[in-house]
Amino acid sequence: MDHEATGGRIVADDEEYIRSTIPLWHNELRGFRSHVVLRWALTVLGLAVFILTALSIFSGALYLTETKLSSLTIWIVDFDSLIPPYDSLDAVIGPLVTEMIMTQSSQTMGGLNFVTRPPINFQNNPMAVRQKVYNEDAYAAIIINANATSSLQESIAFKDASYDPLGAAQIIYNSARDETTYYNYIIPTLNQLKQVALDGFGPRWIEILTKNGLTNISNVPPQALNPAIGFTEIDLRPFGPAVATPAVSIGLIYLIIISFFAFPFLIPIHSQLTLNKKHRPVKASHMIIWRLFSNFVVYLILSFFYSLVPLAFQIPFTNSPEPAMEPARNANAYGKSSFVVYWMLNWIGMAALGLPSENMAMILGAPWSALWLTFWVISNVSTGFYPLNLASNFYKWGYVWPLHRIVEGSRTILFGTYSRIGLDFGVLLGWIGVSIILFPVATAFLGWKSTRLIA
Template sequence: MESSASSACQTDQASAVDDIPLAAPGQNPEKDPENGDGSKNAKAISFFHPTLKDTRIRAYRLWAVTVLALGVFIIAVLSLYWGVLYAVYDRLPNITVWIVDFDAKTAPYDTITPIIGPFITKEFSQLKPALVDNLGWTIKPANEFDNDPMRVRQGVYYEKAHAAIIINSNATALLKAAVNQGNSSYDPTGAAQVIYNTARDQTTLTTYILPALLDTLFPILSHFGAQWASMLDRNSSTQNVFRTPQAVNPAIGFSFIDLRPFNPPTATPSISIGLIYLIIISFFSFSFLMPIHGLFIQPRGHPPVRTWHLFTWRIFSSIMAYFFLALCYSLISLAFQIPFSNNPAPTNVGAMNPNAYGKGSFVVYWMLNFVGMGALGLPCENMAMILGQPYSSLWLILWVITNVATSFYTLDLASDFYHWGRAWPLNRIVNGSRTILFDTRSTIGIDFGVLFAWVAVSIIIFPFADYIMKWRLSRQVKQDKK
């Protein structure tokens, strides 16, 4: 036994000696002259050791090229995001605001000489707004709307204008009656209406439209007050004004009517920041599913699977994953009590939280997110196969930024360059979500159509992307063998 053990030990030692590479004269046999790391027992060397000179030079060069490439990529891609807001003030006239004068246009008020309507329209025709207030102020004749203010509201709802100022048909009549008869119930805000739709784009409305409206309307009210006081001073028959001081100052005002308020606040992630995570989930689901696909790709313990069957499995499994993941994503909005069961509202009436599809709104919302995940995720799978790591991470950055830049900000204020964003998946998901959650103008058919188109094109490209991935991997294996 001892002789056998000794013989085995000597054999192992001889084998170990044979495995040690021979060193050139003057070299340390424990170190690899090329890499400086040597065997397991080699002594670690300094980063600045002479044997690492060539490695350091190569590392410096690769570092410089890599950082330069990343820097160029960052400048090029992030410029897309910054650029979407670059020309905002130059394009504010694209934010159309109608001024429609109905004052004394219809019976029984058409026998009265109008004062308020002509004054306000004249003020807007002579308006010289500041840069930040330079919206697309447009005076529209009442007969273009068949002398019906409700038609103006519908125009705002259907996004033909971002907002509208309506001078009511009885504006002058009520004001004159108040000062002549001493009507103490006179309400100055009954003279005109400001119509808008927050749910169309809450950011644009609160950042640009409402501030410009307030900056413009308050001076007009002040100018009218001065002129109206002068008219009253010349008319001795208006002694009842002391019973209605509000008919003297401010005399007129504006009632603000929001056709579709943006509410509740928890709806914000559903049409903005939360959708970024929809892209990320779509992207990384591929990484989690790939090991499962590998069970069929690698013929271990089973014959090879037919290529088209494998393609079908991979596409079908991804789509079904999106189906359930989209449900989980949609349930978050439901759990935080975003309404999904309210009835739709008339287009010319302000309503709080109407849903476009009544009690079926949640299902439509789920399906929109499901098809949206396919439109966002399948291109990511294709690019991941085509580019490989780490370049697929750069694709994710590009994909997120181009989708966000063209979806979270109104393209009416962006340069014409960004009009391609209307065909990007996230833009259609945002539009569709606004329709479902707030009953805004519906383009749901176009929204689903664009998303299905992305899915279809991605499925067509899928076999080619898979071929490129296999070619790239086989090429890498050959290089590693060399």
């Protein structure tokens, strides 16, 4: 009876409270209204400043791209008639092609950086040029072969119908290094310059032949007159298939988000060890060990399922490694072990992304941790998906940001690009180590904030 009476009084009090509510412009809210409006304005202003700052990081990474294209170096290496047994001839193709390409490239404002390199820099070995391009010392190389002039002259002298102009020169590049930069800037420019050389060499070659007394061209193979030369394009590590794109770009955003949201899903479970009234709270030091250990297990499991996605869509993971100088599609760096290495990279990468987020979530709390996630995604995307040598020097910190190392390591595993896998894992482990050191500090700060709220 008393309970019913008490319950009835509560209901009555609630009804009275509802009847006693006041309009927004009531005099009782004078002064407090201004306080609410001020807090609202400051919050919106803070969000606006954050948006301006965070998005500026992303846009700034691309702002100087066109003006920094000169940082993309293309070598021109002329071996024509410089290596035995062809060194007794006067070169024609090499000097003319080099001159045309250098002249045309110098007239293109803000273009790629074309640089001539003597063959001696590569021990007079064209394969050494390929190795350097694979090693990412240059973005591409144009090689004029040692027998270029010799083969062309012999085709004229002996009326050789089997002459192939494509044997005169090579264009070497490595699109899996950064497919966006290659497809947007490097390959179109190389195609343009290649066409300039093809259009310009034929007439000049016929002029040279005429001056040397060649008047009867009826039996001369037409391809030996015009265009007379060609370029064999060799992509050492082609990018593909298309479904591999998420594995080295946009799909990695989900790796950041998944690592972040593991914290709010698991924290209520962890709290059962400290807040459950059925037992005494677990020691703080043991809770830290438990949370860190469980986090690594969670990252191990989630990264495995994340790694299964490209495997399910038939991205190759079992191809054999191939020599650096030979073109190879999807030359997996670790053969049949490549999937395991890829999984381990995603596991360590998820920990390097997730542990800092958990620390910041404990320090900032809701709703401010959402701003951290926004910053974390934008800063990692800006430095992970775009070439840093096309950005301002401000972005050099991006070389040690987690996603940059994950992208680079993934390219090595999937495409067999130049390996810095030790550095990639080392930087990621560095993030994990610092996060573990700061984890007790963040936990203590969270406990201090909770105590203040209770008080």
